Amino acid sequence: MTTPLTVLLGNYPHTRPLKDGTVPVEGVDCQYLEASPLPPAFARMVRELTYDICEMPLATYLQAKEAGVPVTLLPVVLIGSTHHRALTRxxxxxxxxxRELAGKRVGVRAYGQTTGLWVRGWLQEEYGLKSSDVTWVTTEDVHVAQYVNPPYVERSRTERVVDLLRSHDVSAAVLGPKAVGGQGAGLVPLVADAENAGLAWTERHGTIPANHLLVVRDDVLRDSPDAVLAVYRALKKAIADTADERDGSLAGRAVAAGWSASLAACLEVGGRYALEQELVRTAVDLGAIEKAAAFFDQ
Structure with a gap:
């Protein structure tokens, strides 16, 4: 008898083998649901627990855990990279x-967007610019309904971040990985040597910033642990089997499954940034995350 699970994953080379059955999930009847774009699905997960297993941005996960949303992190990085190129004009x-952004307005899709988390982190770390030094103008709300933005965050009625720039409502804008090559085509990074700046960040911290991770509902993990473990093992195999399809770039190297020093460093730095930026108001309990993740690599 198989266990039915609803699974929400983006479409990547390393998720395709699960979706097309090349890598089977033993003993589990996975219903792979689709969402395009993905962000509204993340909001549905943290607000309504819509899926059994769901891809989730790092910042959303940290905020959801603080809000008491009953989800557990699986040690999987689905997408990630550095984000020095994401801050544009x-x-x-x-x-x-x-450094000249102090006192200015900067556009970002949502204050809880993970790319924004990483950008604000390196802005403070490398340029001494605190989140509160800038007015962050957003085009969407955060995924976690319980979260209240800090007073230096302003909601715009404009639908696209790039249009905030074009209307000169903001001096710069943060764009996620897809948006950089989409609506942000032709925009210029504020960091002239963004690639080397990103490399320096990874060398300094011993990790690559993760954007999207994977979570499971706590009740599903409690009631069907073997099924959840089977999904994780299948995804881990798919990630290993598709290694040749990913290049040696930071984005290619970020994709991984299994608890590691790199993932621990990523969560530690991301959690610290989140606290500095008031994305969370209490320190992230990395030990508890690691303890829960140990189940999957037993």
């Missing part, structure tokens, strides 16, 4: 140093 505008 219009090409026709004058050059603008990240």
């Amino acid at each position: 219009l090409p026709e505008d004058p050059e603008l140093s990240p």
